[in-house]
Amino acid sequence: xxxxxTPVAPALMTLDALAEGRSGTVAGVAPMVLxxxxxxxxxxxxxxxxxxxxxxxxKRGMPGGDPLAIKxxxxxxxxxxxxxxxISIQAV
Amino acid sequence: MAEDDNIGAEGQVQPMPRIALLGNPNCGKxxxxxxxxxxxxxxxxxxxxxxxxxxxxxxxxxxxxxxVLDLPGAYSLSATTPDEAITRDVVAGLRAGExxxxxxxxxVDATNLRLNxxxxxxxxxxxxxxxxxxNMVDVASKRGIVIDTDRxxxxxxxxxVETVAVAGGGExxxxxxxxxxxxxxxxxxxxxxxxxxxxxEETQQEVRRILAAVSNDSGDTGNLSERIDRxxxxxxxxxxxxxxxxxxxxxxxxxxxxxxxxxxxxxVEGLGSLVAAVMPDGMLRSLLxxxxxxxxxxxxxxxxxxxxxxxxxxxxxxxxxxxxxAFLLDRMMGGVGLSGRAFIPLxxxxxxxxxxxxxxxxxxxxxxxxxxxxxxxxxxxxxxxxVYALIIAAFIPEQQVAGFFNLQGxxxxxxxxxxxxxxxxxxxxxKRSMGANSHQPLMLELPTYHWPHLRNLAIGLWxxxxxxxxxxxxxxxxxxxxxxxxxxxxxAPEGAxxxxxxxxxAGMLGRALAVIFAPIxxxxxxxxxxxxxxxxxxxxxGALGTxxxxxxxxxxxxxxxxxxxxxxxxxxxxxxxLAWYVFAPQCLSTLSVVKRETNSWRYPLLxxxxxxxxxxxxxxxxxxxALYFAGG
Numbered sequence: 001x002x003x004x005x006t007p008v009a010p011a012l013m014t015l016d017a018l019a020e021g022r023s024g025t026v027a028g029v030a031p032m033v034l035x036x037x038x039x040x041x042x043x044x045x046x047x048x049x050x051x052x053x054x055x056x057x058x059k060r061g062m063p064g065g066d067p068l069a070i071k072x073x074x075x076x077x078x079x080x081x082x083x084x085x086x087i088s089i090q091a092v
Numbered sequence: 093m094a095e096d097d098n099i100g101a102e103g104q105v106q107p108m109p110r111i112a113l114l115g116n117p118n119c120g121k122x123x124x125x126x127x128x129x130x131x132x133x134x135x136x137x138x139x140x141x142x143x144x145x146x147x148x149x150x151x152x153x154x155x156x157x158x159x160v161l162d163l164p165g166a167y168s169l170s171a172t173t174p175d176e177a178i179t180r181d182v183v184a185g186l187r188a189g190e191x192x193x194x195x196x197x198x199x200v201d202a203t204n205l206r207l208n209x210x211x212x213x214x215x216x217x218x219x220x221x222x223x224x225x226x227n228m229v230d231v232a233s234k235r236g237i238v239i240d241t242d243r244x245x246x247x248x249x250x251x252x253v254e255t256v257a258v259a260g261g262g263e264x265x266x267x268x269x270x271x272x273x274x275x276x277x278x279x280x281x282x283x284x285x286x287x288x289x290x291x292x293e294e295t296q297q298e299v300r301r302i303l304a305a306v307s308n309d310s311g312d313t314g315n316l317s318e319r320i321d322r323x324x325x326x327x328x329x330x331x332x333x334x335x336x337x338x339x340x341x342x343x344x345x346x347x348x349x350x351x352x353x354x355x356x357x358x359x360v361e362g363l364g365s366l367v368a369a370v371m372p373d374g375m376l377r378s379l380l381x382x383x384x385x386x387x388x389x390x391x392x393x394x395x396x397x398x399x400x401x402x403x404x405x406x407x408x409x410x411x412x413x414x415x416x417x418a419f420l421l422d423r424m425m426g427g428v429g430l431s432g433r434a435f436i437p438l439x440x441x442x443x444x445x446x447x448x449x450x451x452x453x454x455x456x457x458x459x460x461x462x463x464x465x466x467x468x469x470x471x472x473x474x475x476x477x478x479v480y481a482l483i484i485a486a487f488i489p490e491q492q493v494a495g496f497f498n499l500q501g502x503x504x505x506x507x508x509x510x511x512x513x514x515x516x517x518x519x520x521x522x523k524r525s526m527g528a529n530s531h532q533p534l535m536l537e538l539p540t541y542h543w544p545h546l547r548n549l550a551i552g553l554w555x556x557x558x559x560x561x562x563x564x565x566x567x568x569x570x571x572x573x574x575x576x577x578x579x580x581x582x583x584a585p586e587g588a589x590x591x592x593x594x595x596x597x598a599g600m601l602g603r604a605l606a607v608i609f610a611p612i613x614x615x616x617x618x619x620x621x622x623x624x625x626x627x628x629x630x631x632x633x634g635a636l637g638t639x640x641x642x643x644x645x646x647x648x649x650x651x652x653x654x655x656x657x658x659x660x661x662x663x664x665x666x667x668x669x670l671a672w673y674v675f676a677p678q679c680l681s682t683l684s685v686v687k688r689e690t691n692s693w694r695y696p697l698l699x700x701x702x703x704x705x706x707x708x709x710x711x712x713x714x715x716x717x718a719l720y721f722a723g724g
Binding site: 034038039040042043044045046047048050051052053058059061065066067069071073074075076077078079080082083 | 168170203204206210292293300318321322325418422432533534535537
């Protein structure tokens with residue numbers, strides 16, 4: 001279940017695929033509960049990855065590598081590609 | 093209304109109002125707390141857990157005395173981490189042993205309301221008296237962010253004040269607002285389900301609506317921090333900068349500390365001669381000079397080096413570099429199965445493994461956390477520094493290598509690196525044996541850079557001085573006196589050929605242990621020092637001070653420890669002892685914290701066993717190869 005989605009979203013992609021320096025808008029966060037009971041999707045939203053928020057890929061690790069530095073609103077968070085892949089975005 | 097609410101109608105003293113500062117991580121909450129309370133803080137732990145609890149007091153302009161609690165930073169009261177759970181429980185009045193709060197001061201970063209206001213809206217649902225401190229308004233206005241404070245107060249339905257925690261007087265508006273809120277009536281918080289019931293998206297919609305009404309802030313703006321990060325987080329430049337910074341720190345620890353160390357040394361020696369001059373020769377004089385001044389002085393002398401190390405850690409933390417270091421190292425740490433998040437606990441462990449092990453609580457995954465705890469004591473803590481510094485100064489010549497590297501600093505760097513390398517290897521083995529290979533989230537905030545603030549730095553360093561001096565004054569002093577007794581009784585028999593300590597209780601123990609430690613080059617004097625050194629590593633230096641002061645016949649304290657060991661140990665023994673201290677679990681407090689944190693005896697025992705095994709093996713190899721190369 002995607003928590004919120006834009007009706008027609010042709011350019012929908014996951015955040016981990018966003019190129020360095022490119023921006024987008026969060027479209028949704030896929031539900032994911034970790035083995036230790038942490039609700040990862042809710043946590044990502046609490047950090048600001050909420051549908052409608054503007055995001056930008058500031059820094060990617062070495063090619064193919066972790067982690068990613070992502071600007072969301074006015075904050076910057078480091079995520080691994082695994083978490084970033086839960087976030088679907090509409091690239092600008 | 094009474095003039096002073098602390099005094100009731102009959103002159104009875106009412107309980108002081110208790111308030112708490114609450115906010116996102118990195119909102120300047122602790123700076124505001126320091127501003128309110130100054131150095132008058134009580135730092136302890138929350139009952140039953142090892143999360144730091146900071147409490148202080150202050151007096152408002154109207155003369156009211158307040159007690160204030162600095163709650164752990166939280167992104168949400170839904171509480172994912174143990175820190176957040178504490179904050180949630182204290183605010184909701186659910187934490188046993190914590191009296192209910194009279195008011196909450198919600199601290200927000202004015203430059204990042206988009207993130208910070210969500211927590212404010214969550215807390216509002218609890219229905220407690222609260223005031224919003226719009227912090228860092230100076231930075232916001234510099235960036236051209238305009239916030240309509242009155243409108244914000246109206247939208248939120250609570251009073252809003254502007255604060256600048258890093259400037260003198262920047263807290264005044266908050267004090268006045270608290271006075272206006274008095275007298276405080278007890279309000280019972282709404283159940284926490286009021287918070288969890290609302291989806292995050294709904295809260296954020298409210299935030300957006302409020303932001304649109306009160307602020308011109310458009311959200312994503314490129315700023316200086318991003319430009320700095322382009323260099324600092326660069327895949328090639330970033331690690332180089334990190335390595336240079338770390339190297340600078342270790343060089344500074346050695347080269348800056350000389351003058352103050354000489355001063356402390358001279359002071360202790362002066363005191364020793366003074367005592368020697370005014371007191372008649374006897375048992376008490378020996379206890380004072382050899383036992384207390386010799387032992388405690390030998391430890392006290394390392395205060396400057398410890399302060400320099402903490403100075404750098406605090407500066408790097410305050411300016412926002414530490415999470416960047418975690419970012420850079422995430423990949424490398426991922427290679428051995430750890431999260432980049434483990435970097436902060438591990439870095440704290442360079443100061444002391446105990447706060448490091450506690451900081452591991454921010455790691456959500458229990459396996460990652462356990463591995464981080466198990467390797468934390470391999471990071472070179474500041475208590476090893478006295479031991480390293482003593483041996484390096486005595487055995488490593490002070491010369492330049494390749495033009496500008498100080499050889500002593502280089503050896504210190506190698507010792508630190510040996511600990512890190514061993515930690516990574518142990519982590520790799522542990523992760524393999526636990527067979528875990530699941531994805532772990534990182535979710536680490538990279539806060540905006542800012543200049544480290546002198547006042548916060550001074551308060552942070554003052555905390556360390558207090559902790560160090562109270563250790564010197566309690567554990568170390570006690571052990572030194574005890575050691576002096578063990579080393580002085582029974583006295584030497586008639587016609588003794590060895591110094592008196594050889595025949596004492598401590599001497600007997602040392603000689604017994606020397607059988608085990610002879611293969612790695614430790615004589616009985618070192619073995620005596622290792623025993624009290626179990627309680628805390630730096631005690632070994634004090635103990636050596638006492639042991640050698642007592643084993644030199646007729647020698648006053650003026651002849652300090654360093655030249656004595658320089659002529660009584662071989663280089664192989666010195667290197668072997670350095671290797672021993674890289675690995676040996678010589679710290680009972682660490683083991684007891686591990687017991688408390690893991691809630692089992694299994695892990696502290698496992699830790700002690702693997703670290704002793706590593707220490708013995710490393711010392712054996714070091715000693716034997718040093719002998720071989722020295723002999724060949």
